[in-house]
Amino acid sequence: DAKTTQPNSMESNEEEPVHLPCNHSTISGTDYIHWYRQLPSQGPEYVIHGLTSNVNNRMASLAIAEDRKSSTLILHRATLRDAAVYYCILSDRGSTLGRLYFGRGTQLTVWP
Amino acid sequence: NAGVMQNPRHLVRRRGQEARLRCSPMKGHSHVYWYRQLPEEGLKFMVYLQKENIIDESGMPKERFSAEFPKEGPSILRIQQVVRGDSAAYFCASSLGGGQGVQPQHFGDGTRLSIL
Numbered sequence: 001d002a003k004t005t006q007p008n009s010m011e012s013n014e015e016e017p018v019h020l021p022c023n024h025s026t027i028s029g030t031d032y033i034h035w036y037r038q039l040p041s042q043g044p045e046y047v048i049h050g051l052t053s054n055v056n057n058r059m060a061s062l063a064i065a066e067d068r069k070s071s072t073l074i075l076h077r078a079t080l081r082d083a084a085v086y087y088c089i090l091s092d093r094g095s096t097l098g099r100l101y102f103g104r105g106t107q108l109t110v111w112p
Numbered sequence: 113n114a115g116v117m118q119n120p121r122h123l124v125r126r127r128g129q130e131a132r133l134r135c136s137p138m139k140g141h142s143h144v145y146w147y148r149q150l151p152e153e154g155l156k157f158m159v160y161l162q163k164e165n166i167i168d169e170s171g172m173p174k175e176r177f178s179a180e181f182p183k184e185g186p187s188i189l190r191i192q193q194v195v196r197g198d199s200a201a202y203f204c205a206s207s208l209g210g211g212q213g214v215q216p217q218h219f220g221d222g223t224r225l226s227i228l
Binding site for chain 1: 116143145147154155156157160167168170171203205207214216217218219220221222
């Protein structure tokens with residue numbers, strides 16, 4: 001089931017940009033790339049998703065490699081509130097099933 | 113707040129009792145998902161339901177666990193004859209559309225089940 005690879009942990013200083021990488025070398029043409037994050041003692045929170053083109057929203061940007069075998073979640077200015085586990089997840093747009101596979105994710109630490 | 117509501121936030125049960133976890137999806141959402149997070153582990157999918165239908169229960173333990181999403185009212189995850197290994201955080205999510213697709217899942221803050 002594990003179709004994505006992420007570093008176990010990353011660190012950043014407050015107000016600096018953060019680039020969280022994700023490798024998905026076996027991605028299929030119908031797979032969307034989703035990012036969720038989970039703050040301590042809370043449920044996961046949707047961050048962003050994309051298919052082929054880079055995407056921006058109020059929370060983050062998603063940069064997708066041209067061959068789609070990797071992607072990067074970009075937090076433009078990290079805050080203490082961004083400290084969380086970040087999950088990169090592939091989902092098949094043609095699937096009628098609902099499961100999301102949460103791997104280990106990347107634990108992001110933000111220093112003041 | 114129109115988010116996914118789960119209750120109770122914390123639930124304590126003794127071995128052998130029943131646990132009932134409730135989930136009210138976001139307004140307008142008719143697709144509900146349950147996940148379980150064991151201590152120090154990642155979230156694991158359990159079941160996906162639409163109103164009055166179970167679509168995918170491939171992650172549900174075969175015994176003691178059941179889920180429903182009636183036409184009226186919240187979705188219920190029911191665990192009968194609880195054991196210590198059931199201690200975990202149980203998260204519910206809802207989405208506007210079905211399947212994985214492009215619809216994000218919106219999660220509640222979970223029910224933390226402790227078995228004495």
